[in-house]
Amino acid sequence: MQKGSVSIYFVKSAVEPVVARGINPAPLLRDAGITPALLQAPQGRVIAQSFSALWLGVARTLDDELFGQDTRRMKVGSFSMLSHILVDCATLADALARMTRFFNLLLDDFQCAVETSGGHASLTIRQRAESGAPRIFGYETLLMLQHGLACWLIGRRIPVLAARFAYAEPSRSAEYQFMYSARLTFNDEVTSLCFERTYLNLPVIQNSRTVREFVRNAPANIILKYKNTNSLSAQIRRRLRAAGTFEWPEFDAIAKALNLTPSTLRRRLDDEGQSFQAIKDQVRRDMAIDQLCHTTRSVAEIAADLGFSEASAFHRAFKKWAGASPGEYRLMANRS
Numbered sequence: 001m002q003k004g005s006v007s008i009y010f011v012k013s014a015v016e017p018v019v020a021r022g023i024n025p026a027p028l029l030r031d032a033g034i035t036p037a038l039l040q041a042p043q044g045r046v047i048a049q050s051f052s053a054l055w056l057g058v059a060r061t062l063d064d065e066l067f068g069q070d071t072r073r074m075k076v077g078s079f080s081m082l083s084h085i086l087v088d089c090a091t092l093a094d095a096l097a098r099m100t101r102f103f104n105l106l107l108d109d110f111q112c113a114v115e116t117s118g119g120h121a122s123l124t125i126r127q128r129a130e131s132g133a134p135r136i137f138g139y140e141t142l143l144m145l146q147h148g149l150a151c152w153l154i155g156r157r158i159p160v161l162a163a164r165f166a167y168a169e170p171s172r173s174a175e176y177q178f179m180y181s182a183r184l185t186f187n188d189e190v191t192s193l194c195f196e197r198t199y200l201n202l203p204v205i206q207n208s209r210t211v212r213e214f215v216r217n218a219p220a221n222i223i224l225k226y227k228n229t230n231s232l233s234a235q236i237r238r239r240l241r242a243a244g245t246f247e248w249p250e251f252d253a254i255a256k257a258l259n260l261t262p263s264t265l266r267r268r269l270d271d272e273g274q275s276f277q278a279i280k281d282q283v284r285r286d287m288a289i290d291q292l293c294h295t296t297r298s299v300a301e302i303a304a305d306l307g308f309s310e311a312s313a314f315h316r317a318f319k320k321w322a323g324a325s326p327g328e329y330r331l332m333a334n335r336s
Helices: 008-020 026-031 036-040 048-062 078-086 092-106 136-154 173-179 197-201 208-217 220-225 232-242 251-257 262-271 276-294 299-305 311-322 326-334
Strands: 005-007 045-047 110-117 120-127 162-164 191-196
Touching: 005 008, 005 048, 005 276, 008 026, 008 036, 008 045, 008 048, 008 136, 026 036, 026 048, 036 326, 045 048, 045 276, 048 220, 078 092, 078 136, 078 208, 092 110, 092 136, 092 197, 110 136, 110 197, 120 136, 120 197, 136 191, 136 220, 191 197, 208 220, 232 251, 232 262, 232 276, 251 262, 262 276, 276 299, 276 311, 276 326, 299 311, 299 326, 311 326
Parallel strands: none
Antiparallel strands: 005 045, 110 120, 120 191, 162 191
């Protein structure tokens, strides 16, 4: 599976309902390969596989695959059952209609729908006004499950043209550009993911055999597999990961390899809310976190491997990325 990382804010959101019930989350975190001390790193990150393991552990503990975000529990096994009943649908439109009915039968506080207008379609979620403050993690979880299911059903990623949210911009909103779209709107009347309507006509290609593997590997396969792998920023990340850090190509060379002029590539990355420097920093950050948490290599060795001529420069950069020095981060990651 492609390596990637998840913001510590999502880890905190996942364990909050566990803490609220008086349960110590430390065993769940450790079982997932996440040291509890990392929760104190304001800009900390964990590898996606660890977050997936935590997701499953919290769901089992609460017997709720929506983590206490709705008045009614979404009991463990609900997502599996939904996946099985969707593979009998002929088209994505049929499947999404059935999916939203399923969620609306299970949940009291969230209302899901598929809405169309002109050439666009949207997966929409509304929260009952009387259910209280916006349950942000509930929205995030439902969007990930629904979009992930939709992509899997037709065997391809559905690009999100724009995403709207019925709540104020959260502190982790920088992650949303990678999760959803570069076009984000907050404080809207509805939470929705907008995509091209033509996708609704595509056939469902999954079956009773493929659904078993899909469910067995969820949610890890959703967290990473259906990111926008065709975006220019994703293509650049793959090229950087494939090359040794000492051999990272310059911007102009990347543009040439992608058959674009430098100015066109710069403009299109800007449209995606990215820059070449930001992409390099993100790749270095994830590689650094992986090595600090899962190897015994010295900080100096990791710094050199990531292309830093001086360890001090790596220290400054990593503290900006993760809110702690490399040594402090490693201590937190390995603290029992």
